[in-house]
Amino acid sequence: xxxxxxxxRDLSAGYGRHAVLRGLDFxxxxxxxxxxxxxxxxxxxxxxxTLLGLIPPLAGAIxxxxxxxxxxxxxxxxxxxxxxxxxxxxxxxxxxxxxxxLGAWRRPGARDLExxxxxxxxxxxxxxxxxxxxxxxxxxxxRVLIARALAxxxxxxxxxxxxxxxxxxxxxxxxxxxxxxxxxxxATIVFVTHLRATVEEYAHRVALITYDGRLLVGEKKNMxxxxxxxxxxxxx
Amino acid sequence: xxxxxLTEPFVxxxxxxxxxxxxxxxxxxxxxxxxxxxxSGAAVAEIASAAVALAVLFQLAPFPIALAMTVASFxxxxxxxxxxxxxxxxxxxxxxAGGSAASVLLIAKAPRGEADILNILFGNILTVPVEMLWTLxxxxxxxxxxxxxxxxxxxxxxxxxxxxxxxxxxxGAWNMxxxxxxxxxxxxxxxxxGALLTFTMLVAPGAAALSLTQxxxxxxxxxxxxxxxxxxxxxxxxxxxxxxxxxTIVAVLTALFVAALALGRLREAGA
Numbered sequence: 001x002x003x004x005x006x007x008x009r010d011l012s013a014g015y016g017r018h019a020v021l022r023g024l025d026f027x028x029x030x031x032x033x034x035x036x037x038x039x040x041x042x043x044x045x046x047x048x049x050t051l052l053g054l055i056p057p058l059a060g061a062i063x064x065x066x067x068x069x070x071x072x073x074x075x076x077x078x079x080x081x082x083x084x085x086x087x088x089x090x091x092x093x094x095x096x097x098x099x100x101x102l103g104a105w106r107r108p109g110a111r112d113l114e115x116x117x118x119x120x121x122x123x124x125x126x127x128x129x130x131x132x133x134x135x136x137x138x139x140x141x142x143r144v145l146i147a148r149a150l151a152x153x154x155x156x157x158x159x160x161x162x163x164x165x166x167x168x169x170x171x172x173x174x175x176x177x178x179x180x181x182x183x184x185x186x187a188t189i190v191f192v193t194h195l196r197a198t199v200e201e202y203a204h205r206v207a208l209i210t211y212d213g214r215l216l217v218g219e220k221k222n223m224x225x226x227x228x229x230x231x232x233x234x235x236x
Numbered sequence: 237x238x239x240x241x242l243t244e245p246f247v248x249x250x251x252x253x254x255x256x257x258x259x260x261x262x263x264x265x266x267x268x269x270x271x272x273x274x275x276s277g278a279a280v281a282e283i284a285s286a287a288v289a290l291a292v293l294f295q296l297a298p299f300p301i302a303l304a305m306t307v308a309s310f311x312x313x314x315x316x317x318x319x320x321x322x323x324x325x326x327x328x329x330x331x332x333a334g335g336s337a338a339s340v341l342l343i344a345k346a347p348r349g350e351a352d353i354l355n356i357l358f359g360n361i362l363t364v365p366v367e368m369l370w371t372l373x374x375x376x377x378x379x380x381x382x383x384x385x386x387x388x389x390x391x392x393x394x395x396x397x398x399x400x401x402x403x404x405x406x407x408g409a410w411n412m413x414x415x416x417x418x419x420x421x422x423x424x425x426x427x428x429x430g431a432l433l434t435f436t437m438l439v440a441p442g443a444a445a446l447s448l449t450q451x452x453x454x455x456x457x458x459x460x461x462x463x464x465x466x467x468x469x470x471x472x473x474x475x476x477x478x479x480x481x482x483x484t485i486v487a488v489l490t491a492l493f494v495a496a497l498a499l500g501r502l503r504e505a506g507a
Contacts, residue, residue, distance in 0.1 A: 052402045075402035086270055086395050087450045099392055100403025105385045132450055152403060 002030040003066045005155055005188060006051065011060035013043065013050040019058050020046045024215045026207065028156060028190060030066070033182045034217075035199035036192045038209030039233050044192045047209065048160055051190075067155065072100070074154030078161050079141045084134035090144045091129040094120050097151025112151075119147040123177060139170030146177065157181075159191040163198060171195075175202045200224055208232045250481055251471045253364045253372065257429045257437055258463030260376030260421055263383055263456045265442030265463075267414070271394050276313050277422060277438045279328045281431045282335030283309040284423060289342035299427055306426075307419035314415040361429045361482045368428045375424045379417050390414050391452075433482045437463055440489040447493075447500035466492055 006028040014020040020043035028034060038044050049055045051062065052073055064071045074097065097119065098112040120126050123143040128136065133144060142162060149157055162178070163171035179202055181187045193199060199206055199220070206223035208216045210232040216223065242248055268274055287305035291298040309331065316327055383390070389410040392400040400407040425434040445459035470485030 049398075052398070054398055054401050070404075072404075073402050075399055077396065077398055081398070082396055083270070085446075087446065087452050087455065088395070089451070092452065096388075096392055096396070096399065097403075099388045099400070100405060102388070104389065107385070107388065148399075158402075 002032075004029055005032075005064060005066050005071050007063045007065055009061050009063065011050070011062060012058040013046050013055065014058050015046075015055065017058075019213065021050075021209065021213045021215065024060070026215055026217045028188065030155075030188055031182070031186045032188050032190070033179070033202065033204040034190045034207055035203030035205075036190060036207045036209065037194065037196065037199055037232075039211050040194065042209040042211055043213060044194075044209055045160060047207075047215070048158055048190075048192055052158060071155040072152060074149030074152045074157045076142070076145045076149045076157070076159040076162060078164060079138065079145055080165070082133075086134075088133050089130050090120060090125055090133050090136065090140075090147075091116055093133045093144050094125075094129075094147040094151050097148040100152055115153075116147070116151050119150040120144070122150060122181070123147040137170070138166050139173060142166070142170075142174050143177065146174075150181075156188045156190060159189070161193055162191055163193065163195065171198070178202065196224065196229075210234075247471065247475055249364060249366065249369065250361055251468065252369055253361050253429055254433075254467030254471050254481075254485055255464055256369065256372045256376060257425055257433060258441070258467045259460060260372065260379065261425055261434065261437040262441035262459040262463030263380070264418055264421060265438050265440065266445060266452075266455050266459050267390065267394065267442070268418075268438050269442040269446060273313075274439050275325070275328050275332070276310065277435050279332040279335065280306055280309045280313070280419065280422060281426060281435060282332050282339065284335075284426060285431070286335045286338035286342060289339050289346060293342050293346045295347075299423075302427070303420065303423040306423035307416050310415035310419035310422075311412055314411050361433065361485075364428050372424060372428050375420060379421055382413075382417055386410065386413070430482045432486055436486045436489050440493045441466070444489075444493045444496035447496040462492055462496075463489075 004027045008024050008026050011024040012019045012022045013024070024047075036044055036047065046055070050057055052075055053070065091113070094116040095108055095112060098108050098115060102108060102112070117126065117129060120129050123146050125140065125143045125147055128140060128144075133141065136144065146157075146159075146162075149159075157178075159178070163174050166174065175198060178189055178191065182189050191203075203220060205217065206220050208223050208228065210216065211234050216228070216232065222228065242251070268277060284302040284306045287302045288298040290296075291301040313327065313331070389400075389405060392403070392405060393407045393410045393414065397407045397411075400410075422434060422438070425437070441459035441463040442455070444462050445455040449455050449458050466488040467485055470488040471481055473479065473488065474481040474484035
């Protein structure tokens with residue numbers, strides 16, 4: 001069995017004193033392609049933010065058995081969250097992925113630029129490196145954000161609604177790209193989505209957040225069974 | 237005319253003060269515009285004024301108190317804006333109103349004359365002493381180095397703080413440093429060249445540069461060039477036509493901003 005990169009024990013997550021998710025026990029293994037699904041407002045983004053360390057766990061622990069410390073995440077936020085007033089090129093956005101590797105006060109060098117370019121190439125955006133990020137299409141923006149996450153040379157790639165608001169063609173292209181990264185590089189990918197069909201087609205394992213803040217993780221065919229989905233999506 | 241400007245010691249000091257203010261503040265203006273904190277500068281200037289008036293009333297040294305209050309206000313704005321139930325502008329607006337009222341009330345009760353206090357309060361580019369020029373040069377040199385070496389941290393903290401945190405960057409600490417540095421720049425500049433010129437220099441060059449260029453890396457350099465050109469042109473025009481220098485530089489900056497905005501729009505329409 002592949003090494004565990006993340007292990008959550010009795011984890012509760014939420015904001016302030018309000019726990020959105022309670023008593024979570026799960027692990028993410030190297031090479032996982034995990035789709036996280038659940039009803040609106042059930043805590044999909046809360047789970048992602050807790051894993052990333054953006055909000056502290058309310059109880060329990062997140063351990064990283066393989067690295068000992070905190071694993072390096074490549075984060076792909078919802079692309080609408082970025083400010084389009086910043087006149088940054090696709091390359092400049094991808095280069096940000098290197099920032100965590102550089103340490104404080106150090107400026108990116110030629111090698112960092114080279115890595116950022118390589119990552120743009122991996123996501124099929126090399127021809128657009130010098131174009132302004134705000135002027136790219138939704139699918140192209142997403143590819144640049146994936147390139148940025150890859151540039152950080154992460155152990156785990158976390159994506160928040162990577163295909164949200166895209167047409168079917170672009171959605172398919174992005175998921176194919178992730179699938180290819182996972183297959184060719186044995187990348188560990190966790191993506192949050194509200195689209196059952198996407199999870200069904202691409203994820204290897206499924207994490208289902210239930211309406212009452214629990215997390216069920218398992219093989220795709222079990223987790224997407226109608227009775228399982230019905231119990232998770234039961235109205236409050 | 238430039239030779240005349242440079243040979244007259246009195247005018248030379250004004251010119252140096254204007255150019256230093258541009259070199260020191262214009263690069264920050266790009267961040268001020270992109271971070272949408274334009275009015276924080278105005279609100280903090282009012283708080284600094286109230287602090288000076290308070291110091292005068294109790295016969296304390298005005299500048300250290302203004303400096304401390306300016307830095308503290310910027311840091312508080314960075315910590316409190318966006319938290320709670322109210323939109324960030326609310327706090328900025330109340331700081332502006334409260335600071336203005338406090339200044340007026342404290343000046344009314346101060347033992348020194350109003351004009352005297354206003355001069356301490358807002359500085360005057362015409363009366364900037366030589367020691368102040370050295371202070372400006374030294375402070376702005378340190379802040380420019382800070383901007384150069386912390387460029388990536390300042391950028392990601394403003395552009396995508398969540399990504400920054402995910403990469404292990406201490407976004408909160410870098411934001412505090414950004415606002416503290418901005419506070420120092422504003423306090424020193426207000427003391428030397430006045431509040432109006434400081435505020436305009438903190439907005440117009442960045443806004444004009446961002447209208448003209450579509451590259452962030454170029455915007456910093458262009459903002460600095462525009463700021464310096466406006467200062468030199470403003471001092472020259474005020475000397476030639478006997479106009480108030482600070483306001484003339486502000487007028488040039490405003491004209492330049494309008495021209496840049498128009499040019500940017502024209503270019504976009506043609507693209």
